[in-house]
Amino acid sequence: MITRKRLTAGVGILLATLAAGLGTALPAAADEPSSAASPKVELVLDVSGSMRTRDIDGQSRISAAKQAFNDVLDAVPEEVQLGIRTLGADYPGDDRKVGCKDTKQLYPVGPLDRTEAKTAVATLAPTGWTPIGPALLGAADDLEGGDSTRRIVLITDGEDTCGPLDPCEVARDIAARGIHLVIDTLGLVPNAKIRQQLTCIAEATGGTYTAIQHTEELSGRVKQLVDRAAEPVVTPVATEGAGSCSAAPQLKAGLYTDRQEFGKHRWYRVDVLPGQELRASVSVAADRAVNNDYGVLLRAVTVHGREIVRGAESGTGRTDAISSGLRYPKAEQDDVDGDVKPAAETVCLQLSNSFAAPSSVKTTPGMPVELTIDLVGAPDDAADVAAFGLGRGWWLLGVMVLTGLVAGLLFGWISRWRVAVWRTN
Amino acid sequence: MRTIRSNRVKRGFVGALLAGVTLLTSAGGALADDPSASASPAEGDAAGPTEAGTAFRTATAIQQEQTATADASTGDYLYWVFPADAGQRPTVRAKVTLPEDAARKGTSTWQVDVYDGLRRRQACMYGHQTRKATQDAGTVELSCVLRTVRAWSEPWADDPLPGSYFVRLTVVDAAEEDLGLPVHAEIEVTSAGMGGAHDVDGALAEPLVPGASSVEQAADGDDGADKPRVSLGSEPEDGWSSGWWTDRWLWTVGGGVLAALAAVFGYGLTRGGGRPSRVPPGV
Numbered sequence: 001m002i003t004r005k006r007l008t009a010g011v012g013i014l015l016a017t018l019a020a021g022l023g024t025a026l027p028a029a030a031d032e033p034s035s036a037a038s039p040k041v042e043l044v045l046d047v048s049g050s051m052r053t054r055d056i057d058g059q060s061r062i063s064a065a066k067q068a069f070n071d072v073l074d075a076v077p078e079e080v081q082l083g084i085r086t087l088g089a090d091y092p093g094d095d096r097k098v099g100c101k102d103t104k105q106l107y108p109v110g111p112l113d114r115t116e117a118k119t120a121v122a123t124l125a126p127t128g129w130t131p132i133g134p135a136l137l138g139a140a141d142d143l144e145g146g147d148s149t150r151r152i153v154l155i156t157d158g159e160d161t162c163g164p165l166d167p168c169e170v171a172r173d174i175a176a177r178g179i180h181l182v183i184d185t186l187g188l189v190p191n192a193k194i195r196q197q198l199t200c201i202a203e204a205t206g207g208t209y210t211a212i213q214h215t216e217e218l219s220g221r222v223k224q225l226v227d228r229a230a231e232p233v234v235t236p237v238a239t240e241g242a243g244s245c246s247a248a249p250q251l252k253a254g255l256y257t258d259r260q261e262f263g264k265h266r267w268y269r270v271d272v273l274p275g276q277e278l279r280a281s282v283s284v285a286a287d288r289a290v291n292n293d294y295g296v297l298l299r300a301v302t303v304h305g306r307e308i309v310r311g312a313e314s315g316t317g318r319t320d321a322i323s324s325g326l327r328y329p330k331a332e333q334d335d336v337d338g339d340v341k342p343a344a345e346t347v348c349l350q351l352s353n354s355f356a357a358p359s360s361v362k363t364t365p366g367m368p369v370e371l372t373i374d375l376v377g378a379p380d381d382a383a384d385v386a387a388f389g390l391g392r393g394w395w396l397l398g399v400m401v402l403t404g405l406v407a408g409l410l411f412g413w414i415s416r417w418r419v420a421v422w423r424t425n
Numbered sequence: 426m427r428t429i430r431s432n433r434v435k436r437g438f439v440g441a442l443l444a445g446v447t448l449l450t451s452a453g454g455a456l457a458d459d460p461s462a463s464a465s466p467a468e469g470d471a472a473g474p475t476e477a478g479t480a481f482r483t484a485t486a487i488q489q490e491q492t493a494t495a496d497a498s499t500g501d502y503l504y505w506v507f508p509a510d511a512g513q514r515p516t517v518r519a520k521v522t523l524p525e526d527a528a529r530k531g532t533s534t535w536q537v538d539v540y541d542g543l544r545r546r547q548a549c550m551y552g553h554q555t556r557k558a559t560q561d562a563g564t565v566e567l568s569c570v571l572r573t574v575r576a577w578s579e580p581w582a583d584d585p586l587p588g589s590y591f592v593r594l595t596v597v598d599a600a601e602e603d604l605g606l607p608v609h610a611e612i613e614v615t616s617a618g619m620g621g622a623h624d625v626d627g628a629l630a631e632p633l634v635p636g637a638s639s640v641e642q643a644a645d646g647d648d649g650a651d652k653p654r655v656s657l658g659s660e661p662e663d664g665w666s667s668g669w670w671t672d673r674w675l676w677t678v679g680g681g682v683l684a685a686l687a688a689v690f691g692y693g694l695t696r697g698g699g700r701p702s703r704v705p706p707g708v
Contacts, residue, residue, distance in 0.1 A: 187605060199500070199604060206480060210498040211605030213528070221607075224496065228476070233483050234636075253638040255482070277630060279637075281544040283481060309580050313546055317597045320502040323481065325543025327580050327633075370482065372544075374638040382577050382627030390673035392621050397680045404684030408691025416695055 037148040038079045039229045040109050042139045043069070043222070046156035048088035051126040051188075053157070057215050061157050061188050062126050068219035069121045073114050075223050077230040083109030083142055084117065087135035087156075088128035099129035100162035103138050132160035133167040136201075140174045140181060150181040151207075151229040153222055157188035159197050168200035169362065172287065175205040176259060176365035178238045183207045184225045186218065204287050206320070206368070236370060241266030245303060245348035253375045259366035260284060266351040270373055271344035275332040279374040281311075281325030284353045287368055289361050295354040296322045300347050308347065314354070321370075322353075329378040477503035477594075477610065481544060481635075484591055486659035489515070492613045499524070499533070500604040503594045505612055508632075508661045511576035511587045511668065512623060513616040515539075516552070519567040519594050522609040526561045531600030533558050537567040542588035542633030547571055555597065567594070573619045576668050577627030587665060588633025590614075621672035628668040634660070 051062040059067075069084075076082050084107040091102040106124075107117045136152065143150040160167045171183055184207040185198035195211065202209040208225075212218045236255040242248040248267035260266050272278045282298050295314030301307050311324035333342050355367065383389060477495035478484035484504035487493045495503055509515045519537045523529065536555040539547045552568035571585055578584035594610055596603075631637045 190602065192601065195601065195604060208479065208498055208501045209605045210607070217607060220496070221498075224476070228479075228483075231476075231483065236482070255636070279543060279633070281542075281635065283544055311543070311545060311583075315546075318595070319597075320480070320595070323540065323544035323546075325541075325545050327543060329580060372635050374636065376638045377630030379577060379629045380627045382625065384626045387576070387621070387624035387626050387668075387671040387673055389626065390671065390677045391680065392673045392676040396676060397683055400680035400684040401687045404687030405691040407684075408688035408693075409695055410691075411688070412692040412695025 037146050038081050039149045039151070040081045040083070040143045040146070041151045041153065041226050041229045042083040042085055042109055042142055043072075044085045044087065044135050044139050044152055044154045044156075045069070045106075045124070046088060046130055046132075046154075046158065046188075047086045047124050047126055048128055048130045048156075048158055049092075049126050050130075050158050056188065056213070056218075059215070060126075062124065064188075064215040064218060065155055066121055066124065067215055068222055070118055071219035072222045072226060073112070073117050073121075076112055076114075076226055080112070080226060080230050081109050082112045082117070082226070083107055083139075084121065085135060085139050085142060086124065087131050088126075089124060091128045093128075096129070096162070100131045101134060102128045103131055103135040105138065105142055109142050129162065130156065130158040130160055131162045132156060132197075132201075133162065133165035133170040136167060136170050136174060136183065140177070140179075143179075143181065147180075147235055149229060149233060149235065150179060151225065152181065152183045153186065153225050154183060154198070154201070155186045155188070155212075155218070155222070156194070156198070159191075159194045168197060168204055171201040172204040172362075172365065175287065175368065178257065180235050181205060184210070186210045186212050186221060188212050188218075200288075203320075206285060206287070239268070239371075241268050241351065241369075243267065245269060245301065245350070248348060251349075251371075251373050253373050256371040256373070258369040258371065260351065260353060260369045261366035262353070262355055262357060262363050264352075264366070266369070268349045268351070268371065270347050270349060270375075272328065272330045272347050272375065273344045274330050274342045275378050276375050277327055277329040277378045278347055279325065279327045279372075279376065280349055281323065281372045282351055283321040283323030283370050284351075284355070285321040285368045285370070286319055286355065289357060291356040291358070292316055294319075294322055294356070296324050297350075297352045297354075298324050298326055299350040300326055300328050301350055303346050303348060325372075331378065331381075477505055480504060481540075481591055487612070487614065488659065488662055489513075489614045489616055492611060494612075495610045497608055497610060498604075499596055499599060499606045499608050501595065503610055505592045505594075506589050506659060507592065507614045508634075508659050508665075509571075509574050509585070509587065509590050509614075509616060510632075510661055510666050511574050512619055512666070514573045514619050515571045515590065515614055515616040517569045517571070517592050518613050518615070519592070520611040521558075521565050521567070521594070522611075523558055523563060523565065524603075524606040524608060526563075528603075528606055529560055529600070530602040532560055533565075533599035533603055534597050535565050535567060536595060536597045537569050538593045539569055539571060540591040540593065541583075541585055542590070542635055544591065544635075545583050547583075547585055547590070573623045575623065575625050577625055577629060586629060586633050588629075589635060589659065621676065624671035624673055632660075632665050 052060055054060045056064040086106050087103040091099050107120050139152045174181055183201055183205040185202045187194050187198045190211055199209045210221050234255055236257040239249050239256045239258055241258050245267045248269045250269050270278055284296050293316045297312045299307055299310040309326050309328050311326035313322055313324040315322050473487055473491035473493040474485045475494050476485055484506040487505050487507050489507055493505055497503055517539055521535055534557045541547050549569035550572055552570045554569050556565050556567055558565040574585045574587055
């Protein structure tokens with residue numbers, strides 16, 4: 001009985017294999033347009049007066065940066081569109097208002113002409129202020145357009161003293177635009193305030209912070225970050241979950257992003273056909289300072305409010321994200337009419353988080369959410385705990401041998417007895 | 426995509442019942458091999474990748490038995506993804522080479538976390554998942570032994586299932602001054618085959634690989650180009666197991682044979698040795 005069920009399953013697997021084989025061939029073709037949208041990177045270099053300081057391998061910070069830029073420009077992968085922006089390069093005066101607007105694009109984002117870019121970098125001389133916030137805004141604007149991945153690499157030796165624009169808030173706002181932009185920061189000075197500011201900027205966008213002590217570290221790291229931008233990744237689709245299931249957006253299989261504020265629910269809807277399994281996984285990123293204990297809960301609920309299954313996770317300590325997932329296999333319908341297409345069940349997904357933050361932390365925009373929805377064939381139900389209901393182990397062998405022996409003896413005796421009866425008659 | 430693992434060879438023992446089945450499924454496996462080989466170019470690279478991803482979505486795909494390395498900064502979250510199949514008990518080993526102690530200001534605590542294809546955190550049965558490195562330590566070694574991967578489990582359980590596994594390596598506690606300093610990370614995943622004792626009934630329709638269904642949808646052909654497609658993680662070098670083989674076949678068939686022999690022996694006991702003397706010849 002079980003074997004027969006398995007055999008039909010085997011045929012199904014064979015068909016699925018063929019289908020999947022075709023499937024892997026096709027998306028490769030579908031990928032091409034997205035790889036044509038080449039990744040964009042902008043290097044943002046601090047050219048403020050303090051870059052004159054000679055404390056990196058005995059040379060000045062700016063010459064270390066120039067040397068690193070030369071190395072990086074030589075190694076930029078072909079497909080990457082690279083631009084360069086400076087901050088504090090032009091205004092040497094003391095007027096804070098003017099100094100804090102001093103950022104300009106040195107080399108436009110586009111196909112790279114290495115010689116031209118190098119010449120442009122060579123002209124730089126340490127001059128003015130450190131307007132990191134405006135520079136980031138400018139860089140984000142430079143990278144506008146297309147749906148490729150975007151990355152800003154910020155190299156600086158000072159903290160933004162311009163105010164009231166907190167560069168960290170700026171970074172979070174840029175990230176919330178939903179343009180898949182990551183900011184990596186490199187600090188040239190081991191100073192607590194700079195480190196905090198740069199870490200905060202990186203954290204807000206899912207980027208990284210690196211403390212630079214040597215020239216080769218600088219060029220190595222920038223090269224690594226540019227290469228990272230060239231890695232093909234899937235760009236998620238922005239969606240906006242609703243406050244209730246009835247108003248929730250209908251999602252198909254795919255990758256989605258959303259934003260979720262502290263302690264707020266988000267609802268999404270997914271249609272699941274009989275014989276399909278819904279797989280949903282979610283991660284909520286902690287893109288700002290949050291309290292040490294946190295959690296996430298993802299529930300699959302019917303439209304009538306009955307909970308089907310849930311995925312929950314909680315954690316403690318430093319983290320980038322907390323994630324959980326669930327799967328919901330919907331059984332095949334038994335009385336399937338050939339003509340009638342079986343009705344899909346609407347499953348409501350409720351996402352909630354239990355992050356909390358000190359009152360000094362801004363709660364808007366919400367934290368980035370990444371949601372993956374998959375719909376695949378439903379799994380075989382297990383008819384038994386063990387595979388195919390088969391047995392295993394010495395106890396099994398003992399029992400079987402004993403049963404065989406007893407059966408053999410019984411048969412022997414019965415046949416002897418029957419022979420004896422036959423002979424007496 | 427379902428192919429059969431090397432232990433397919435063992436199937437010969439099972440006999441005629443399974444022979445047909447083996448033929449059927451191995452034919453499927455052979456057909457599926459070609460496209461999957463082109464899907465994962467990193468296959469067979471013994472040295473392994475030298476970069477790590479920084480999020481689930483960008484995790485670097487590695488294979489088991491591969492040593493992957495990455496240069497990073499203290500405080501980065503490093504992600505790798507590896508495939509694990511039913512019956513395997515994966516062990517993740519990570520080694521972090523810390524920056525020279527002159528640059529460091531305090532102790533740091535490192536941690537390796539493993540998540541399954543649904544991004545559910547998986548427990549480590551044993552191993553040093555979290556370890557503290559003193560200020561003068563040169564390296565810190567972490568390990569995590571997962572539970573045995575099962576072929577199937579109820580949706581309400583979080584048992585490890587065949588599919589992708591994400592490894593996240595990061596510092597969970599470090600002196601503020603140490604953040605951003607360069608570190609070198611090395612990671613290797615090995616797994617022990619746990620044998621038939623862990624072979625359960627049932628099977629997933631698809632391994633728990635994120636984005637499994639996006640592939641199918643693209644195959645349907647409707648606006649496949651615009652569809653969001655999640656990277657497929659990685660697949661074992663020799664494909665996912667078909668789930669047909671378990672050494673329980675041997676035990677059960679062996680038990681049946683022994684029972685039959687025992688029955689013959691028992692029957693023989695009641696007959697005594699040879700032909701009874703009192704039976705006249707010719708009867």
